[in-house]
Amino acid sequence: xIEYALMGxxxxxxxxxxxxxxxxxxxxxxxxxxxxxxxxxxxAIAASLIAIIATSSGASSVYLKNEYADIGLGLSLGxxxxxxxxxxxxVAGYLDQEVLSLIFSIVLVYAAISLGRKxxxxxxxxxxxxxxxxxxxxxxxxxxxxxxxxxxxxxxxGGIVTVPVMHLIMGVPLKIASATSSxxxxxxxxxxxxxxxxxxEVNFLVTGxxxxxxxxxxxxxxxxxxKIKTKVxxxxxxxxxxxxxxxxxxxxxxxxxx
Amino acid sequence: xxxxPQLFRRLALLLKYGSLASMAILxxxxxxxxxxxxxxxxxxxFTARYILDYLLPTSAAGTLHLGIxxxxxxxxxxxxxxxxxxxxxxxxxxxxxxxMILLxxxxxxxxxxxxxx
Numbered sequence: 308x309i310e311y312a313l314m315g316x317x318x319x320x321x322x323x324x325x326x327x328x329x330x331x332x333x334x335x336x337x338x339x340x341x342x343x344x345x346x347x348x349x350x351a352i353a354a355s356l357i358a359i360i361a362t363s364s365g366a367s368s369v370y371l372k373n374e375y376a377d378i379g380l381g382l383s384l385g386x387x388x389x390x391x392x393x394x395x396x397x398v399a400g401y402l403d404q405e406v407l408s409l410i411f412s413i414v415l416v417y418a419a420i421s422l423g424r425k426x427x428x429x430x431x432x433x434x435x436x437x438x439x440x441x442x443x444x445x446x447x448x449x450x451x452x453x454x455x456x457x458x459x460x461x462x463x464x465g466g467i468v469t470v471p472v473m474h475l476i477m478g479v480p481l482k483i484a485s486a487t488s489s490x491x492x493x494x495x496x497x498x499x500x501x502x503x504x505x506x507x508e509v510n511f512l513v514t515g516x517x518x519x520x521x522x523x524x525x526x527x528x529x530x531x532x533x534k535i536k537t538k539v540x541x542x543x544x545x546x547x548x549x550x551x552x553x554x555x556x557x558x559x560x561x562x563x564x565x
Numbered sequence: 566x567x568x569x570p571q572l573f574r575r576l577a578l579l580l581k582y583g584s585l586a587s588m589a590i591l592x593x594x595x596x597x598x599x600x601x602x603x604x605x606x607x608x609x610x611f612t613a614r615y616i617l618d619y620l621l622p623t624s625a626a627g628t629l630h631l632g633i634x635x636x637x638x639x640x641x642x643x644x645x646x647x648x649x650x651x652x653x654x655x656x657x658x659x660x661x662x663x664x665m666i667l668l669x670x671x672x673x674x675x676x677x678x679x680x681x682x
Contacts, residue, residue, distance in 0.1 A: 308599070360636050364584035371577035378572060382647060382662045389669045393676060400680060493580075494666060497640035498673045504637065505677035511629040512598060515591045518636065522588055 314344060314513060315520040322362065322524020324544060327531065331359050331464025331492060332521045334418050337411065338551040342558065346513060348404045348411075352462030353503035354514040356496045358521040359464045363493030365522055366529075370486035377483055380441055381490040384451040384473075388465060388491055389498040391455025396499030399460045400506055409559030411461050415552035418467050419545045442478040450476075451491075459499030464492040572650045576643055583642065587635040594628035641670050 321335035333355040340351035370376045399407065441447075450472040454465035466488040473484035503509055556562075648663035 357633055357636060360640060361584060361587070364580045364636070364639055368577045368581035368584065371573045371580065374570065374573045376573075378576070378647065379659050379662075382644070382659060382666060385644075386662055386666050386669065389666055389673070393669065393673045396673075397676065397680070493640040494644060494670070497637055498670055500637050501670075501674045501677040502680060503677075505674075505681050507681075509633065511594075511626050511633065514633055515595050515598075515629045518633070519588060519591050519595065522584070 310344065311512065311516050314340065315516045317343070318358070318517045318520025319524035319527075322521035322526075323528040323531075324524075325362070325521075326366075326525040326528030327540065328422060328544060330418070330422070331466055332362060332525070333359055333458075333461070333463035334415065334467070334548065335551075336517060336521065337462050338415075338555060340513065340517070341408070342551070342554050346510070347508075348407050349399065349503065349506075349508045350510045350513065352399065352407075352460075353500065353508045354510065354517045355462035356458075356500040356503060357509065357514050358518045359458075359462070359496040360493050360500065361518045361522045362525045363464070363489055363491075363496065365525060367486070367490045367493060369529075370489055375483055375486035376490045377441075377479065377487045378490070380473075380479070381487040383444070384447055384469065384487075385491040385494040387448045387451035388455030388458065388469070388495040391452040391457075392459035392465075392495045392499040393455075393502065395456040395459025395461075396502035397459075399499075400502065402460075405559045405561070407461065407559075408555045412552045412556035412559060414457060414461055414463065415548050415555060418463075419548040419552065421467050421471065422541060422548070423545050439478055439480055439483070443476055447472055447477045455495050455498070458492070458495045459502070464488075465495055466492055569650075569654070572647065575646055575650065579643055579646055580639065583635065583639040587632050587639070590628060590632035590635060594625050594630075594632055597628055598625035641667070644670065 317339045318332070318336060321332040321339060324335060325332040336355040336358060337348070337351045340346040340354060341348045346354075367376065371378075402410075451469055454468035454472075457463060457468065458465040466485075469488045469491065470481075470484050473479040473487060474481045479487065500509075644663055644666045648660060648667060651657075651660035651663055
């Protein structure tokens with residue numbers, strides 16, 4: 308029982324950190340369940356995907372209430388992410404733990420670099436604007452397919468790809484890009500979650516604990532969003548993500564440093 | 566942004582109450598599994614063969630399963646509600662996109678069923 312309490316505590320922390328950084332919790336949840344508790348990576352990914360639906364639903368309800376998300380854009384890109392997620396979810400079923408760990412470590416490195424650079428790009432754009440024209444839609448569809456693919460394969464939200472693409476390439480203001488991405492990742496998670504579910508990779512108890520934990524964490528994280536200086540915390544989380552990337556890489560290759 | 570305030574409000578309410586309902590059911594399932602651990606821990610892994618066994622929340626595992634199902638079907642309900650709204654407002658382009666997503670999500674379910682081990 309103590310094991311599940313610790314899993315839940317980790318999920319609360321993951322949800323809290325994720326909402327501060329504006330990302331999904333999957334980047335933290337999958338390594339947490341796999342590296343710390345030894346849960347098979349396919350089960351960890353399944354729990355993460357369902358947790359992502361929960362965080363997406365909670366956050367999107369607030370964004371939609373305030374009319375921040377672009378539903379039309381979210382649906383058109385969501386179609387691409389859903390197709391990508393299904394193909395990623397199918398491929399994941401054929402890959403073994405080591406390969407998935409290796410791919411996950413690469414995505415973690417990308418996420419760390421992306422998070423490290425996020426501050427400068429945020430400042431460069433008018434993030435509150437609601438007047439905009441969507442540019443380079445076909446590129447956005449291609450990038451969304453890739454994001455969905457990574458999501459279905461590894462159990463992460465894909466926002467780490469879609470938000471920069473929408474904001475920097477498609478010309479969508481940052482706040483609307485974040486809200487639209489949040490709306491999309493629920494659809495993306497749902498598309499591949501059913502594959503894991505029917506393969507028998509959804510562990511009820513672990514998923515229940517993780518979903519509730521991450522939901523609570525992200526809820527409380529949103530209250531601290533304007534009180535905690537994420538500029539200070541960001542480098543710490545980047546180091547944590549790089550450490551997790553190293554651990555996943557070592558697990559994937561079977562090497563050991565310690 | 567061409568989306569109507571009515572659509573924003575509908576989807577926001579659906580997501581809010583859908584996720585809250587799911588959380589409440591999951592919380593109940595976790596409390597139940599804490600009170601009678603054997604009912605959940607023995608059969609915590611799910612395979613499609615047990616769908617009928619777990620369809621009703623008559624055990625901790627069944628309750629957790631129901632909470633997870635509510636959550637997993639929530640995005641489908643959101644896309645369905647969007648489709649209905651676009652249809653009502655004769656927004657053919659977005660109606661087609663929503664219909665295609667619904668088809669892809671349903672295809673995902675059937676692909677999942679085909680992967681049952």
